[in-house]
Amino acid sequence: MNIIDLRRDLHQHPEIGFTEFRTASKVVEALTSLNYHVIFGKDALDGDSRRGVPPAEVLQEAYNRALQDGANPEFLQEMEGGYTAVIGILEGKTDGPTVAFRFDMDALPVTESSDPDHFPHTNGFRSKYEGNMHACAHDGHTVIGLGLAEKLADRNFAGTVKLIFQPAEEGVRGAYSIVKKGMLDDIDHLFCLHLGTDVPLGEFHGGSSGFLASTKMAAHFHGVASHAGASPEKGKNALLGAATALLNIHAIPRFSSGSTRINVGVLTGGTAANIIPAHAKMIIETRSIAEETNEELEKRVRNIVAHSAAMHELDHEIEIIGQAITIRCDQELVDLAMEEARQVDGFSTIKACRESGSAGSEDASFMIRRVQDNGGKGTYMIIGTDIPAPHHHPKFDIQEEVLPRSVELLNLIARRILG
Missing domain, CATH: 3.40.630.10 (Zn peptidases)
Incomplete structure (x- = not known):
């Protein structure tokens, strides 16, 4: 060979x-x-x-x-x-x-x-x-x-x-x-x-x-499409909920228990300028030198996604797409x-x-x-x-x-x- x-x-x-x-x-x-x-x-x-x-x-x-x-x-x-x-x-x-x-x-x-x-x-x-x-x-x-x-x-x-x-x-x-x-x-x-x-x-x-211990997540937001000019109040903006989550995820504080990393690497959603986005998707990762700290980061990310979705009356789900200890x-x-x-x-x-x-x-x-x-x-x-x-x-x-x-x-x- x-x-x-x-x-x-x-x-x-x-x-x-x-x-x-x-x-x-x-x-x-x-x-x-x-x-x-x-x-x-x-x-x-x-x-x-x-x-x-x-x-x-x-x-x-x-x-x-x-x-x-x-x-x-x-x-x-x-x-x-x-x-x-x-x-x-x-x-x-x-x-x-x-x-x-x-x-x-x-x-x-x-x-x-x-x-x-x-x-x-x-x-x-x-x-x-x-x-x-x-x-x-x-x-x-x-x-x-x-x-x-x-x-x-x-x-x-x-x-x-x-x-x-x-x-x-x-x-x-x-x-x-x-x-x-x-x-x-x-x-x-x-x-x-x-x-x-x-x-x-x-x-x-x-x-x-x-x-580093790490968790990779895909968060999906589900809203309601509507005309952005004629009836914006009828829609539920999934992309806005995802954007709210993104900013708050990156605002998670550092930890005294060990070095950490957080990143939202992908944010997608929407179909046209005049349509309230009905769907959005985020790809997120957390990392830490300590497994317990990474678990805490993951818990906080999940809370942020859930509450960001609730603020905009959206449904959501999170799937684990990668993990390491x-x-x-x-x-x-x-x-x-x-x-x-x-x-x-x-x-x-x-x-x-x-x-x-x-x-x-x-x-x-x-x-x-x-x-x-x-x-x-x-x-x-x-x-x-x-x-x-x-x-x-x-x-x-x-x-x-x-x-x-x-x-x-x-x-x-x-x-x-x-x-």
Whole structure:
């Protein structure tokens, strides 16, 4: 398996959360060829627990595109409707613990650069799906997982390996549904990872801290349309209610219990200048370094939305479209990962937990927490690569030499635990 070529193929075909039909099909194909037991489609996640699933027409368009671009129709049938999680399981030659590795697969709604200094463009593997881009290294994560699958295919170990290929990490939407399906309940050790995050090539961190708890919400306001000139008093202005909520949400005070973030990122509503808007929608997020504080922020947002709607005699509802909690890495796994990284050529700087400086969130937090709640251990590792532009930027890219290095590291970690 040439993981550089595979990474470039995935980079050319970026798929956003719950539309990773082609990517997931390629993963199923590769794992099946390596004699893994593969769980995918509705068997791999709980459909009702998915957050922020795209509309049916978006899912269908992505499904049809995957078919046109070489996805296996047999596998795709099981994924229709956005069921794009894949779990690969391989049992060793004797009994032992279960070790799992998690890899996210989704891309972002970012238009990739076509500037002459952008490496994927000049080397012929810029995104073919205009408006979508792998701008956060998930193409790299996916091929690291498949490279690891190939390394472990000899089954020369004691225990079980579980490779979790997760959809919809962006917006912290996909992990929770895999947890709710019970896919983490038999795991003793869980390793998650990310490339980049402002860590240079050659540097490795065995764990991370500082990820924020977060809640993403969509608030819908429902009013009554009316002629804005002839009978404005007959209408109930949904957009005005949403605007009232927006201003008050951004007026929520800071907290002494820890840093917080609040943002209304989307506000839409109305159809014409002379019509009282009957519907409006807001996309809101809260974040905090403390889970309890984030829960309080969410409660205050809900109160503001409810009372803003009531002021304008509107109906409303709120749906959770994404969520994450904080991450606590187990020192035993941090130390183990650092020890194995010292055995891999190319890792010149080995560190313990990295304090996240991005004020970001990660839904692998739900997976790590479930494993820990069941008595297991987990960590979230950072593997450095120099990047020409920040994550989620049109010129984002990774240094591909980090990919085989990462595969070798995970192989050493797996075999260390599995004897």
